[in-house]
Amino acid sequence: MRNDSRLSRMLxxxxxxxxxxxxxxxxxxxxxxxxxxxxxRRTMAGLREQGYVRSEKGHGGGWxxxxxxxxxxxxxxxxxxxxxxxxxxxxxxDQPQCLVEQAVNVAxxxxxxxxxxxxxxxxxxxxxxxxxxxxxxxxxxxxxxxYSCAS
Amino acid sequence: MRNDSRLSRMLxxxxxxxxxxxxxxxxxxxxxxxxxxxxxRRTMAGLREQGYVRSEKGHGGGWxxxxxxxxxxxxxxxxxxxxxxxxxxxxxxDQPQCLVEQAVNVAxxxxxxxxxxxxxxxxxxxxxxxxxxxxxxxxxxxxxxxYSCAS
DNA sequence: CATCATGTTACTTGTCTTGTTACGATCCCT
DNA sequence: AGGGATCGTAACAAGACAAGTAACATGATG
Numbered sequence: 001m002r003n004d005s006r007l008s009r010m011l012x013x014x015x016x017x018x019x020x021x022x023x024x025x026x027x028x029x030x031x032x033x034x035x036x037x038x039x040x041r042r043t044m045a046g047l048r049e050q051g052y053v054r055s056e057k058g059h060g061g062g063w064x065x066x067x068x069x070x071x072x073x074x075x076x077x078x079x080x081x082x083x084x085x086x087x088x089x090x091x092x093x094d095q096p097q098c099l100v101e102q103a104v105n106v107a108x109x110x111x112x113x114x115x116x117x118x119x120x121x122x123x124x125x126x127x128x129x130x131x132x133x134x135x136x137x138x139x140x141x142x143x144x145x146x147y148s149c150a151s
Numbered sequence: 152m153r154n155d156s157r158l159s160r161m162l163x164x165x166x167x168x169x170x171x172x173x174x175x176x177x178x179x180x181x182x183x184x185x186x187x188x189x190x191x192r193r194t195m196a197g198l199r200e201q202g203y204v205r206s207e208k209g210h211g212g213g214w215x216x217x218x219x220x221x222x223x224x225x226x227x228x229x230x231x232x233x234x235x236x237x238x239x240x241x242x243x244x245d246q247p248q249c250l251v252e253q254a255v256n257v258a259x260x261x262x263x264x265x266x267x268x269x270x271x272x273x274x275x276x277x278x279x280x281x282x283x284x285x286x287x288x289x290x291x292x293x294x295x296x297x298y299s300c301a302s
Numbered sequence: 303c304a305t306c307a308t309g310t311t312a313c314t315t316g317t318c319t320t321g322t323t324a325c326g327a328t329c330c331c332t
Numbered sequence: 333a334g335g336g337a338t339c340g341t342a343a344c345a346a347g348a349c350a351a352g353t354a355a356c357a358t359g360a361t362g
Binding site: 016032085092100103 | 183235259262270
């Protein structure tokens with residue numbers, strides 16, 4: 001399986017949305033992500049439910065950012081898209097009553113829990129405006145042409 | 152996608168192999184893992200190539216443990232099975248030239264690299280005899296019947 | 303030589319993200 | 333009121349990958 005890119009995509013979108021300020025349609029966002037408007041609506045639904053963005057139907061509708069990037073952490077976005085499985089590996093469930101399998105799964109699970117806690121802690125410690133600032137910093141060191149997929 | 156359970160399964164097998172000492176056929180191991188002998192051979196191939204187990208064909212053949220459990224870490228086994236992807240999430244690759252996407256992927260990648268480093272460090276710090284000891288400890292607190300899938 | 307067991311390839315299955323099509327609902331504009 | 337823009341949602345196909353399965357070759361033992 002290829003990696004689930006929804007978290008990365010949503011972060012990408014949210015930062016671009018702040019740059020525009022006016023609403024963006026699913027079609028525009030889809031072009032930005034090199035994908036399909038339905039995929040955009042599907043994934044952004046969670047962000048809407050959590051109150052990070054708002055969607056409006058009809059003429060002139062589209063998606064708008066509701067909260068400032070400084071109020072949104074990577075962890076918030078991860079949760080909003082449904083907290084997909086972080087790990088591609090996991091415990092076996094072949095002989096649940098076997099004490100050896102249990103001991104293996106405990107050892108493996110402990111290590112994974114620690115790694116997951118660290119990852120979530122890191123995601124929770126970074127707000128989107130931090131990433132936007134990184135972007136601005138890199139932009140300053142470059143020619144201003146074709147810096148962004150949405151510009 | 153369900154989680155990749157090959158690491159857990161191989162740990163399970165190696166510990167059981169030490170308890171038997173005589174060689175185990177792929178069929179026996181398959182029953183132990185509630186799976187199929189071909190899957191066993193496929194997954195154990197990496198362990199053989201790395202010299203942790205040996206396989207012998209023909210009458211009386213099967214798999215035998217070559218090195219003591221105290222010489223094998225969880226990380227060794229992880230590497231032997233081909234270092235499968237640890238994470239189910241990952242960076243997007245939709246607009247590689249977009250500096251925003253790049254900045255997002257850097258932030259995400261940094262957090263994931265840290266979590267991966269921690270996880271691998273933990274796996275490298277645990278040897279299989281430690282898990283076997285955990286198993287023995289738990290066994291001592293239980294009635295001796297049906298403690299193990301291979302007994 | 304017959305049997306047992308591994309080695310290997312090819313094909314199928316299950317699951318999950320992603321992509322796509324279709325259709326309904328809502329809102330703006332003329 | 334009508335028409336087009338836009339989201340919401342359901343249904344389904346595609347692609348990837350672990351896992352399961354079948355078939356057959358290879359090698360070792362007795």
